[in-house]
Amino acid sequence: MIHVAAAVIDDGAGNIFLAKRPDDKHQGGLWEFPGGKVEPGESSEVALARELDEEIGIKVNQVESLIQIPYHYSDKSVFLDVFRVTGFSGEAWGREGQEVRWVPLNELDSYPFPAANKPILNAVLLPDKLLITKAYSSVSGCISGTESAINAFSLTWFMLRQKQLSEEGYAHWVRTMRAASQLNNRRLILSCSVELANSLKGEALHLTSQRLMAMSNREEFSGRFLGASCHSLEELNKAQLMQCDYVTLSPISPTKSHPSTPVLGWKAASNIIAQAALPVFLLGGMNQSDLMQAKSIGAQGIAGINAWCS
Ligand SMILES: Nc1nc2c([nH]c(=O)n2[C@H]2C[C@H](O)[C@@H](COP(=O)(O)OP(=O)(O)OP(=O)(O)O)O2)c(=O)[nH]1
Numbered sequence: 001m002i003h004v005a006a007a008v009i010d011d012g013a014g015n016i017f018l019a020k021r022p023d024d025k026h027q028g029g030l031w032e033f034p035g036g037k038v039e040p041g042e043s044s045e046v047a048l049a050r051e052l053d054e055e056i057g058i059k060v061n062q063v064e065s066l067i068q069i070p071y072h073y074s075d076k077s078v079f080l081d082v083f084r085v086t087g088f089s090g091e092a093w094g095r096e097g098q099e100v101r102w103v104p105l106n107e108l109d110s111y112p113f114p115a116a117n118k119p120i121l122n123a124v125l126l127p128d129k130l131l132i133t134k135a136y137s138s139v140s141g142c143i144s145g146t147e148s149a150i151n152a153f154s155l156t157w158f159m160l161r162q163k164q165l166s167e168e169g170y171a172h173w174v175r176t177m178r179a180a181s182q183l184n185n186r187r188l189i190l191s192c193s194v195e196l197a198n199s200l201k202g203e204a205l206h207l208t209s210q211r212l213m214a215m216s217n218r219e220e221f222s223g224r225f226l227g228a229s230c231h232s233l234e235e236l237n238k239a240q241l242m243q244c245d246y247v248t249l250s251p252i253s254p255t256k257s258h259p260s261t262p263v264l265g266w267k268a269a270s271n272i273i274a275q276a277a278l279p280v281f282l283l284g285g286m287n288q289s290d291l292m293q294a295k296s297i298g299a300q301g302i303a304g305i306n307a308w309c310s
């Protein structure tokens with residue numbers, strides 16, 4: 001297994017730094033997050049700083065772990081240890097003659113990357129705080145409640161979970177929310193059947209663990225982001241088999257919405273995340289103050305219904 005440290009660098013204005021791999025190298029001609037092999041005895045962070053100096057001429061002074069991905073190509077196996085660079089000095093350029101580019105977030109998906117990079121893209125495109133709507137009795141109440149939580153916590157994504165609604169009712173709420181002024185420029189994750197999500201042309205769908213376990217092929221969903229609720233390693237493995245783009249892992253701590261469900265706790269969550277090569281949101285009893293700890297055990301971030309109440 002070749003241990004590689006790679007960097008997601010943003011310019012603070014929503015652009016990500018990419019470099020093109022030379023044609024004659026492994027995965028040549030494809031775009032990459034700059035970085036390279038970790039040398040024996042070197043830590044990933046030290047390797048990252050060395051590689052970014054060598055390849056793109058910047059001095060890194062702050063990084064945050066983003067995601068770790070073991071991947072088996074037919075000719076070699078790599079372990080990508082991916083960091084978000086949160087502080088650096090100097091101006092990034094192609095110091096080895098490679099083509100480089102600052103790419104807007106919404107164009108990242110159109111670049112050809114090595115196959116191992118899909119989870120990195122997902123980790124970059126998904127937020128670290130995810131709102132799951134509580135049950136509302138009217139769509140107008142849902143819109144105003146969701147808008148105020150989104151504004152109060154600067155959220156960009158929300159999942160519309162309304163288990164009390166029929167499929168018809170859910171479709172009606174989605175259409176109404178899409179027409180609503182503030183919510184239509186946030187990213188909506190549907191929580192419904194695959195069939196309904198496809199007919200609503202949803203870009204993102206969250207599966208219950210039952211729907212996940214019943215799914216037989218990723219291609220059943222036609223949108224970009226497929227997520228699923230997981231409560232165990234078995235469900236996580238199924239989510240990875242279905243090439244899910246992210247999962248939620250729950251319940252981490254006791255929660256108002258599921259008071260009698262036994263909790264996983266942080267230790268078990270951390271062990272499950274270590275087996276995950278995709279972004280994991282911790283769910284259940286989470287609130288804002290848990291975000292740092294969640295990231296420190298390798299999670300993408302936190303999700304919650306009651307996490308976003310001031
Ligand atoms: N840097 C980087 N490597 C990636 C990405 N995705 C991916 O599959 N890889 C693979 C390709 C290579 O097999 C390996 C990285 O090796 P590298 O060629 O960058 O190594 P290096 O910078 O130390 O270069 P060299 O001294 O071996 O020429 O990881 C990515 O996004 N960034």
Ligand SMILES: [Mg+2]
Pocket residue numbers: 034035036037051055
């Ligand atoms: Mg390299």
